[in-house]
Amino acid sequence: SQHGTRDGFRNATLNALPFRMTGGYTADMSGELKFDFVSFLRPPAGAPTLKEKSVAAVIKLISESVCPLELKIVALRMASAHFALSALGAQKLCRAFGDLDALAIRKNTFEGVRYSAECYVCIYCRVVEPDRPKIVSRTLLNNHAIFTQPCAVAIRERLGWLECWDVPNLSDRKSNGGNTYTLDLTVFEQRVVALLLVKIAAVEDGDNMLECYWSEATWCERTGQAFMVPAYWLTQIPDAGVFRTRYVDAGDVQVPARVKLARQLCGW
Numbered sequence: 001s002q003h004g005t006r007d008g009f010r011n012a013t014l015n016a017l018p019f020r021m022t023g024g025y026t027a028d029m030s031g032e033l034k035f036d037f038v039s040f041l042r043p044p045a046g047a048p049t050l051k052e053k054s055v056a057a058v059i060k061l062i063s064e065s066v067c068p069l070e071l072k073i074v075a076l077r078m079a080s081a082h083f084a085l086s087a088l089g090a091q092k093l094c095r096a097f098g099d100l101d102a103l104a105i106r107k108n109t110f111e112g113v114r115y116s117a118e119c120y121v122c123i124y125c126r127v128v129e130p131d132r133p134k135i136v137s138r139t140l141l142n143n144h145a146i147f148t149q150p151c152a153v154a155i156r157e158r159l160g161w162l163e164c165w166d167v168p169n170l171s172d173r174k175s176n177g178g179n180t181y182t183l184d185l186t187v188f189e190q191r192v193v194a195l196l197l198v199k200i201a202a203v204e205d206g207d208n209m210l211e212c213y214w215s216e217a218t219w220c221e222r223t224g225q226a227f228m229v230p231a232y233w234l235t236q237i238p239d240a241g242v243f244r245t246r247y248v249d250a251g252d253v254q255v256p257a258r259v260k261l262a263r264q265l266c267g268w
Helices: 052-064 069-080 087-106 115-126 129-135 149-159 188-203 218-223 255-265
Strands: 009-014 033-037 180-184 209-214 242-247
Touching (some): 009 149, 052 069, 069 115, 188 209, 188 242
């Protein structure tokens, strides 16, 4: 979760001001409360996925219905709790809404909401376990033919890095918005990203974390030395400052180790 509390609430504001949803409620609270909610529920192990014919039927209904796109997403959200999807099925549904977005743009009826992104937010948690790494890869979320870079960034902001990080391809410049990471270490989920990067760098041989910078390492500015990630970061990332690094393939990419760490730290 965004704050490490596993409550599912993200990006909460009360009257346009940042607000923590975990406690602190009072009887006289009033105004406009906004938040994103990330579900931790997933289809049970071995759950059957919608067959290709059924996915095609859903897409046909979505495409041919005359109701507004917003209501199509509402209907999909209501139905999604009753089925599971493969990564390919999720990709086809997002493409279908992407086509409707494109049609709205051509007809000059586009209202600024990318319903392909709304579709992804709606169904990502209905994808079965073996396919979860695929939906955050270039199969779907980082497929620029389906989602523009700003759209992928917006999805990542809503659902969080830990749900949307393509960890197996964390050094791929064409995934995750690039392989340069700028992380606010005061935010729990961004500390987890930093921890995973440091841990996988210790597993994969070679100089893979380049151009490291930490805003709290003021001695580097005084002495002109480059910042070297200290060994204690392998167990505890500090909760202060901004950390930046560029992670590259140094000839020893270990995808199984990356996936294992994603399961341990990101909740895959």
